[in-house]
Amino acid sequence: xxxxxxxxxxxxxxxxxxxxxxxxxxxxxxxxxxxxxxxxxxxxxxxxxxxxxxxxxxxxxxxxxxxxxxxxxxxxxxxxxxxxxxxxxxxxxxxxxxxxxxxxxxxxxxxxxxxxxxxxxxxxxxxxxxxxxxxxxxxxxxxxxxxxxxxxxxxxxxxxxxxxxxxxxxxxxxxxxxxxxxxxxxxxxxxxxxxxxxxxxxxxxxxxxxxxxxxxxxxxxxxxxxxxxxxxxxxxxxxxxxxxxxxxxxxxxxxxxxxxxxxxxxxxxxxxxxxxxxxxxxxxxxxxxxxxxxxxxxxxxxxxxxxxxxxxxxxxxxxxxxxxxxxxxxxxxxxxxxxxxxxxxxxxxxxxxxxxx
Amino acid sequence: xxxxxxxxxxxxxxxxxxxxxxxxxxxxxxxxxxxxxxxxxxxxxxxxxxxxxxxxxxxxxxxxxxxxxxxxxxxxxxxxxxxxxxxxxxxxxxxxxxxxxxxxxxxxxxxxxxxxxxxxxxxxxxxxxxxxxxxxxxxxxxxxxxxxxxxxxxxxxxxxxxxxxxxxxxxxxxxxxxxxxxxxxxxxxxxxxxxxxxxxxxxxxxxxxxxxxxxxxxxxxxxxxxxxxxxxxxxxxxxxxxxxxxxxxxxxxxxxxxxxxxxxxxx
Numbered sequence: 001x002x003x004x005x006x007x008x009x010x011x012x013x014x015x016x017x018x019x020x021x022x023x024x025x026x027x028x029x030x031x032x033x034x035x036x037x038x039x040x041x042x043x044x045x046x047x048x049x050x051x052x053x054x055x056x057x058x059x060x061x062x063x064x065x066x067x068x069x070x071x072x073x074x075x076x077x078x079x080x081x082x083x084x085x086x087x088x089x090x091x092x093x094x095x096x097x098x099x100x101x102x103x104x105x106x107x108x109x110x111x112x113x114x115x116x117x118x119x120x121x122x123x124x125x126x127x128x129x130x131x132x133x134x135x136x137x138x139x140x141x142x143x144x145x146x147x148x149x150x151x152x153x154x155x156x157x158x159x160x161x162x163x164x165x166x167x168x169x170x171x172x173x174x175x176x177x178x179x180x181x182x183x184x185x186x187x188x189x190x191x192x193x194x195x196x197x198x199x200x201x202x203x204x205x206x207x208x209x210x211x212x213x214x215x216x217x218x219x220x221x222x223x224x225x226x227x228x229x230x231x232x233x234x235x236x237x238x239x240x241x242x243x244x245x246x247x248x249x250x251x252x253x254x255x256x257x258x259x260x261x262x263x264x265x266x267x268x269x270x271x272x273x274x275x276x277x278x279x280x281x282x283x284x285x286x287x288x289x290x291x292x293x294x295x296x297x298x299x300x301x302x303x304x305x306x307x308x309x310x311x312x313x314x315x316x317x318x319x320x321x322x323x324x325x326x327x328x329x330x331x332x333x334x335x336x337x338x339x340x341x342x343x344x345x346x347x348x349x350x351x352x353x354x355x356x357x
Numbered sequence: 358x359x360x361x362x363x364x365x366x367x368x369x370x371x372x373x374x375x376x377x378x379x380x381x382x383x384x385x386x387x388x389x390x391x392x393x394x395x396x397x398x399x400x401x402x403x404x405x406x407x408x409x410x411x412x413x414x415x416x417x418x419x420x421x422x423x424x425x426x427x428x429x430x431x432x433x434x435x436x437x438x439x440x441x442x443x444x445x446x447x448x449x450x451x452x453x454x455x456x457x458x459x460x461x462x463x464x465x466x467x468x469x470x471x472x473x474x475x476x477x478x479x480x481x482x483x484x485x486x487x488x489x490x491x492x493x494x495x496x497x498x499x500x501x502x503x504x505x506x507x508x509x510x511x512x513x514x515x516x517x518x519x520x521x522x523x524x525x526x527x528x529x530x531x532x533x534x535x536x537x538x539x540x541x542x543x544x545x546x547x548x549x550x551x552x553x554x555x556x557x558x559x560x561x562x563x564x565x566x567x568x569x570x571x572x573x574x575x576x577x578x579x580x581x582x583x584x585x586x587x588x589x590x591x592x593x594x595x596x597x598x599x600x601x602x603x604x605x606x607x608x609x610x611x612x613x614x615x616x617x618x619x620x621x622x623x624x
Binding site: 044047048049068069070072074075076078082084085086095096098099100144145147148150154 | 527
């Protein structure tokens, strides 16, 4: 288990925290945030290579805040693997075996083989780190960290320098290691997709502040504030005012009004709509036939189109700007072009109201 | 208006480099050629020249070893730690570079001479630094230590500190991480600093001549022969030390220090 209680870190003029976070045994925790948010500082603090200004760090119920790194029994893997260049792959993996109590050359060699096999790096043992690909380096780095029998694993953007093909294999490896060995993992990344694919629990750090923790799906669908919403890709953040009499209707600055799924207090209302929840038609559909009872349908014009992998991001003015994300095939079927007139559907259940303040 | 084409730029660089090389090589080459093999052989047969050469080289080695012991830890601290007064410390380390060397000798005398601050305490114990090999080592150490500390500091700074972080999480103490991870990556730079320090030591004259005229290192012997007997008499010891220094420098660089990798090699 990794437990952070009120952790505050000062790095020059930049302050991080307070951070409260718990990752249970066998749980995969992701610390998510943009570059410069302070995620790596938190990881360094857990590893013991950076002092905390306040708060406590626990590993397996032991308060390790005052302990040096070698006494914390945590494994650390950096973005580029950071394998010791003067040692072979076998030498790297074997580095922590002494601390793990593996005595004797034969025993260490056998353990190196076992660990290399577990991460799919057996064929690399005699090679030097400089000859390895990014994915290979990361596998070896994981094996090296595991060799020292850590109680928890700390990963600093471990997949950032790895190509897409190798990334999937590494993701599967990391999940397997976490669950099979019952290790708590704290994985730092700026990649939302990576967080969604791996995390059991997620914490969003922006500008040194911990904004939200919880399962990744909850953060995605119900971000705590605008900063979280924007970071997790909820591009549609709308600032409106609740209707004077209808507690489920919000008026937007451009004149449109959106229906929401539950009553809200009078006054300003900040709404978040994920682009994949926005629907588009070329002609207004019959409400009953299309099951659109609880969908706000607004006329608009396409003002932006951009291909993103197998999807198309479409910006529509209703006249407030709304982004929709459609599979490329569906966008093609609609025959959308710049300036095209469309009807935009926003399901009430897809509108998340940000908490006030 | 002159327009610089790439080929003209490199040609200018080559001309400047050639002039500089000539400026450095000509005096050495002229001296070596002028001395001739016969004169060099005769010099090697002279006891005082051989003794002086051995004294110079060995005293510089001793100074360098002491420099490693005291200077490498300091270099590592300067590479890794920030602390109040760090810039001042770095400035103090480099002070001997700007000291006029005879002034350095005088300054050393005020501390280590028989009536000096430290010397007067050690003299009754039979430890003296004036007119002794110990004094020669001391003078060489003083003037050449910055070369080792500065070069070693840069070598340590080039090693990503995150390597040490990883090593610590794998069970290494700070000293263990230094010995097993940092130093193996930095040793060439540290050794280069040591070679520079040794080279600076063997060439020292001003501080040595003030603190320990005798026994004579090669620079003092050369000067004495020049003053007493002229250029021809001074050439053999001078040429011998230049040859020794050149062989050591080039040999160590070739054998131990890697060539700079080109971008092509790195790709």
